[in-house]
Amino acid sequence: xxxxxxxxxxxxxxxxxxxxxxxxxxxxxxxxxxxxxxxxxxxxxxxxxxxxxxxxxxxxxxxxxxxxxxxxxxxxxxxxxxxxxxxxxxxxxxxxxxxxxxxxxxxxxxxxxxxxxxxxxxxxxxxxxx
Amino acid sequence: xxxxxxxxxxxxxxxxxxxxxxxxxxxxxxxxxxxxxxxxxxxxxxxxxxxxxxxxxxxxxxxxxxxxxxxxxxxxxxxxxxxxxxxxxxxxxxxxxxxxxxxxxxxxxxxxxxxxxxxxxxxxxxxxxxxxxxxxxxxxxxxxxxxxxxxxxxxxxxxxxxxxxxxxxxxxxxxxxxxxxxxxxxxxxxxxxxxxxxxxxxxxxxxxxxxxxxxxxxxxxxxxxxxxxxxxxxxxxxxxxxxxxxxxxxxxxxxx
Numbered sequence: 001x002x003x004x005x006x007x008x009x010x011x012x013x014x015x016x017x018x019x020x021x022x023x024x025x026x027x028x029x030x031x032x033x034x035x036x037x038x039x040x041x042x043x044x045x046x047x048x049x050x051x052x053x054x055x056x057x058x059x060x061x062x063x064x065x066x067x068x069x070x071x072x073x074x075x076x077x078x079x080x081x082x083x084x085x086x087x088x089x090x091x092x093x094x095x096x097x098x099x100x101x102x103x104x105x106x107x108x109x110x111x112x113x114x115x116x117x118x119x120x121x122x123x124x125x126x127x128x129x130x
Numbered sequence: 131x132x133x134x135x136x137x138x139x140x141x142x143x144x145x146x147x148x149x150x151x152x153x154x155x156x157x158x159x160x161x162x163x164x165x166x167x168x169x170x171x172x173x174x175x176x177x178x179x180x181x182x183x184x185x186x187x188x189x190x191x192x193x194x195x196x197x198x199x200x201x202x203x204x205x206x207x208x209x210x211x212x213x214x215x216x217x218x219x220x221x222x223x224x225x226x227x228x229x230x231x232x233x234x235x236x237x238x239x240x241x242x243x244x245x246x247x248x249x250x251x252x253x254x255x256x257x258x259x260x261x262x263x264x265x266x267x268x269x270x271x272x273x274x275x276x277x278x279x280x281x282x283x284x285x286x287x288x289x290x291x292x293x294x295x296x297x298x299x300x301x302x303x304x305x306x307x308x309x310x311x312x313x314x315x316x317x318x319x320x321x322x323x324x325x326x327x328x329x330x331x332x333x334x335x336x337x338x339x340x341x342x343x344x345x346x347x348x349x350x351x352x353x354x355x356x357x358x359x360x361x362x363x364x365x366x367x368x369x370x371x372x373x374x375x376x377x378x379x380x381x382x383x384x385x386x
Contacts, residue, residue: 040298040352044315055315083299090308092298100299102354107297 016073025123179382186262194246251358264381287369296353326383
């Protein structure tokens with residue numbers, strides 16, 4: 001699969017990652033993906049105060065105003081593989097398969113998101129300006 | 131034992147003694163639960179896991195082969211014969227010389243000593259017998275000994291505990307060492323202590339052993355679990371027992 005190869009190389013650049021698909025992300029779809037518990041929800045660790053969801057996460061920083069602090073390319077990089085921004089992060093790599101140990105057989109060789117999902121979630125995060 | 135092996139043994143002992151297993155004193159998962167869940171554990175009449183202790187008591191007096199012995203035949207007074215026993219597991223078995231968990235010991239009593247078909251790891255019968263034996267240690271401190279035999283197992287367990295794994299790339303320590311006391315969706319992350327097992331877990335609507343809990347946590351980070359009774363789980367269990375040394379046994383526990 002071509003995009004799996006992309007998952008290994010997309011993060012070569014430090015700090016930034018360009019669009020994976022060239023197709024602009026859809027923020028509404030991005031919000032649905034970001035909340036989806038079956039796609040380890042960002043809200044396990046982060047909070048977005050404009051969302052009504054209960055029990056939002058506290059392990060990572062609030063995503064309020066994230067669009068003021070980061071460019072789309074910097075957000076995308078963190079979603080693709082946050083280890084590229086901070087090697088010891090506890091944030092899971094959503095679009096990388098390298099450097100992982102004993103991934104369960106159901107998930108082995110698969111990324112959490114597909115490329116367009118990365119774009120959609122990036123687009124949603126870029127709506128979070130203050 | 132050859133001299134260099136003795137040296138290795140005592141080096142490991144020194145490491146184990148000095149390294150420390152948590153940056154904080156051990157705290158039972160009980161302390162992180164809602165009052166309603168604590169009440170369920172505190173009241174023997176409400177505690178769903180007391181079912182296991184009662185079932186265990188029936189099995190204790192049951193013949194495992196026609197006309198054969200029962201556990202009771204040899205261990206006549208369970209309250210005194212098994213007092214404090216579970217608090218010391220995993221331990222080196224005096225018969226085989228191998229590290230064993232309490233489950234493995236009960237299996238070998240049935241299969242080896244009694245020549246009967248032993249219940250499987252994770253089966254209700256095995257949960258019942260280990261709950262009954264664990265109940266005889268309730269209130270007593272976990273005190274798994276650090277010995278030349280157990281030290282390498284403890285070190286392996288520590289490595290498993292601190293190794294990132296799974297699609298989410300997290301280690302047990304990322305949650306239970308670095309973030310205990312913090313919220314993860316509805317749950318408060320505890321230190322991942324093992325002093326209450328077997329437990330009744332409300333989210334499972336079922337009972338579970340220590341090793342079932344390990345598997346649940348591994349699956350939640352999308353990692354490949356190890357097999358029940360595997361060396362890896364035995365090592366993890368031995369490490370966690372030493373890490374939680376001093377915590378009072380709560381068997382049979384209730385968790386969210």
